[in-house]
Amino acid sequence: MTGPSRRVLAWSAPVLLALIALPFVVPPYQTVLLSYGLVFAIAALGFNLLLGYTGLLSFGHSAYFGMGAYAVAFIVKYLKLESMEAFLLGGILASGAVAALFGLLCVRYTKIFFGILTMALSQVLWSLAFKFFWVTGGSDGLRVPTPTLLGGLVRAGSDKFEFLSHRYYFYVLAVFVVCVAVMWVIVHSPFGQALQAIRDNETRAEFVGVQVWHYRWVAFLISGIFTGLAGALWVPLNGLTTPDILHWTFSGKMVFFTVLGGFQTFFGPIIGAIIFNYLETYAVGHTVYWQMVLGIVLVVLVLALPAGIVGTLRRLGLRAAKAA
Amino acid sequence: MDTLVVHVLNALLYASVMFLIAGGLSLIYGVMRIVNLAHGNLYAFGAYVTAWAVGRALGGAVEASLWMYALLPVGALAAAVLGAVLEPTLLRPLYRRAEEYQLLITFGLLLILEDVMRLIWGPYPLQASALYEGLGSLTFGESIYPTYNLVVIVIGGVAAAGLWAFVYRTQFGVVLRATSQNMRMASALGVNVNRVYVQAFTLGCFMAGLGGAVIVPQQGAVLGMGVDALILAFVVVVIGGLGSLEGALIGALMVGFVREAGITFFPEVELAVLYLMAAAVLMIRPAGILGRA
């Protein structure tokens, strides 16, 4: 195994142990809060495959998160199923289908066209969620009961909060670990190298034999599926899905926390998502002008800390190592 | 026949406003190669400022006096000033950096402006309908049509002509076009590129603000109008080609007419039809009808 992979395994082991021990150490509220953070981290992983590794900045990723969430709601409403595995499968299929379709349209373009096209397409979905209110519940949304885990082996029982803060948390943690591992392999694979080549130099990539549109489309698809998976995991936590998660403001949050953590590193978006989750939870109670705060922080980040939190720490760390 | 005329006028009305917004976007892109994601918010800002000014001028009155129509450009001027402040502070530092940063910072700006407007004017819509009703309506045949709409259409036409003359017939226009075609060359010839950039950006913002200012008597200023407008302006620009004023005009006309047809015959799918049109153009001719890629 190569150097970077070995190093990552080395420090991820204690982190993982800490995460596993968490529910036994902190109040249940904190565990559920972190569950939200882990869910957003999975979405960030998916989002960053496109941004950090392929060089495509999407402003419409709420579409896939929302498809994942609504797929779960529809499975409950129409198929009357309550199995988390069915939810995950449904979320993956729904978000994958939409990503495949939107990807076909979007990946021929880059930069601004790509950005606004993705934003526009997700707004179309959002408006459909309102228009077809007899299916989607309109602005009231759709309720989702707590699911059963592991094919019905694990049930919620009477204490929903206890379920969410223990059994469901471990489930989310397990899926999170799997997602991190899978994404790690993908970005370090020859395919991942091809994506980075496309990001760095589209023309040269073409002239090295990499068919740029096709690879972008595959990246788009994988990205959408990860984000959709996050959406499916999110719904049981929230108990409810509404059109809000399809709105461009939610896409903006994904952009924000990825950039916050640093989109040029693998773990940056994960850290950014988790930190953002805490920021939002604690700050949203203090001001209704939350968008403005986000916007200001984003502007400051771009001007002063373009590498994000993790990226900047890494650079400081490298500089300290060189000075030592 | 009369209803046809009404539909045509509605389409032209929409096209006028879209031309102002999309034209501003295209102008800025043509000269500076940047797209301001907050451009729609400048349109919204223009709408809010004008509505506010009119509201103040009215006081408690219900009917508008004639002099109040002179307040319309206030919103456009405010948007222009805002643009003149934003370009050197937020955009100039990023010209050397990757384009993603430009998108990110203008997105941050979008978030900030949305909430600034909420902060200043609250979450409820702001109206200036006194100006709209003040001009009454024209009757022709069996139809009645608001006179104000005709004024907007005229303004749109004048703006198109004025802009064309400005870009193609003035000294500044020459400098603008030279800078847009070859920034380095223009700079080597002594053009103060920084100044041209801020001027172009200000002009683009003025146009967006004017779009908001002229339409606010008809539809009011409401939170979220900025982003909706941005996405529609994008559709126009995709069809007409980014960077081309003529393209923005053609795109705006097409969008205006298709939307009017859509609303009349298939009201449910109005938005989708526009996006489909944009998608079709993107697939057939990615640079747009008159665009330079």
Added chain:
Amino acid sequence: MSVDILKTTQLTKSFGETHAVDHVDVRVTAGEVLALIGSNGAGKTTLINLISGLIPPDSGRIEFQGAEITRASIHHKIELGIARSFQLVNLFDQLSVHDNVTLAIFSREGRTRRLFSLAAADTAVRDEAVAVLKQFGLDARAGAPAGGLSQGERKLLDVAVAYALRPKLLFLDEPTSGVSTREKAPIMDIITQVVRSGGITAVIVEHDMDVVFTYCPRIVAMHQGTILADGTPDQIRNHPQVTANLLGAQTA
């Protein structure tokens, strides 16, 4: 009887009023090393762009090893064995020197489709990349990001990446431009050595006539989209139109 690896017939491309490439007929024999010279705007890069697939021609034919490839995709042409380097260096700046080459090899082997295997684990490809870098004298810089290299090193890497595709026909667009005079000969030595030992046909666009006369047994001179002259260095040196239009206009 030598084999025509490349043949163009009446190849034409215009941009508005300008005939960038004007009914060009050219034949290249397999294994040749030829120089393509001409003043700026003569059509050299456009010709390469046409043949390599970056832009489509307005009219005319391009044949590679007897098969028509006039409108083939870039991808297809690379599969057939045509590769190129670029006048303004085109590299993957954030990837390491080593990874720039491994990418070309992965692509050549069709392995860029693999999502679930670690690139670092493929030792065969990594070893081949190291061997290529050694041939180009870049193995010492293997771990550095491509963006951090000197101009001469970047020029060589640009060629190395194209070479790693194991092409049959290699277009080199100004491989020594922007490089100090002192560095030109070593770069050209490496290139010609690599090309000869690989049996690769090379078409080199160059402005530096010293480089051209030293390294290229055949020279094709272009002027305003057409071929002015085609021959050995001696023939070209003494060709009246070439000396009038080109050699006089050359900067050292």
